[in-house]
Amino acid sequence: DGGITQSPKYLFRKEGQNVTLSCEQNLNHDAMYWYRQDPGQGLRLIYYSQIVNDFQKGDIAEGYSVSREKKESFPLTVTSAQKNPTAFYLCASSMTAGSSYEQYFGPGTRLTVT
Amino acid sequence: SQQGEEDPQALSIQEGENATMNCSYKTSINNLQWYRQNSGRGLVHLILIRSNEREKHSGRLRVTLDTSKKSSSLLITASRAADTASYFCATANSGGSNYKLTFGKGTLLTVNP
Numbered sequence: 001d002g003g004i005t006q007s008p009k010y011l012f013r014k015e016g017q018n019v020t021l022s023c024e025q026n027l028n029h030d031a032m033y034w035y036r037q038d039p040g041q042g043l044r045l046i047y048y049s050q051i052v053n054d055f056q057k058g059d060i061a062e063g064y065s066v067s068r069e070k071k072e073s074f075p076l077t078v079t080s081a082q083k084n085p086t087a088f089y090l091c092a093s094s095m096t097a098g099s100s101y102e103q104y105f106g107p108g109t110r111l112t113v114t
Numbered sequence: 115s116q117q118g119e120e121d122p123q124a125l126s127i128q129e130g131e132n133a134t135m136n137c138s139y140k141t142s143i144n145n146l147q148w149y150r151q152n153s154g155r156g157l158v159h160l161i162l163i164r165s166n167e168r169e170k171h172s173g174r175l176r177v178t179l180d181t182s183k184k185s186s187s188l189l190i191t192a193s194r195a196a197d198t199a200s201y202f203c204a205t206a207n208s209g210g211s212n213y214k215l216t217f218g219k220g221t222l223l224t225v226n227p
Binding site: 004006031035040041042043044045048050056058088090092097098100102103104105106107108110 | 157158213
């Protein structure tokens, strides 16, 4: 099956701990994205990567970090510096970077920090 | 800030009826996309309409774009209970960074059997 996988589906952490969310794709897409969704809200872009070993900040990058060491993988670390980390996190990919291409989304990870 | 704003925020209809959702935006766009999200799931791409197109069809979906009014509408005909979901418009702004989609807050559609 081709697609994007995110794990785990639910994640619970204590305040002050860093946590890493996994995102893997086997679509051979160059571009990958991380979004955050809060209840009743749209998606906000955290980071995106156009190609391996390259990534750029989106609109709300503070308190987050990413890496892109492999084409298939784009993990997101939520650090203790993120003031309101509880949210639904969505990973997406597209054939290449550019808004002319549809984005394919993973099933999401719901992170709860207490 | 959010570029696209959907209207209404919530819509409840009976199975078989048509559902119309609207999206307004503020700046010039390259294209506009519609996505569906089932509760607690990822988004699924429905349709992309470019700024030089006025109407596009895909199955039971019809999307229109009026760049003079900076608005788009999504029509779902002969709705089914399985169409129950949130629907988001996403705009790709012309000029500047062309990597980015800006999502609205969505319309929650409930189709009652």
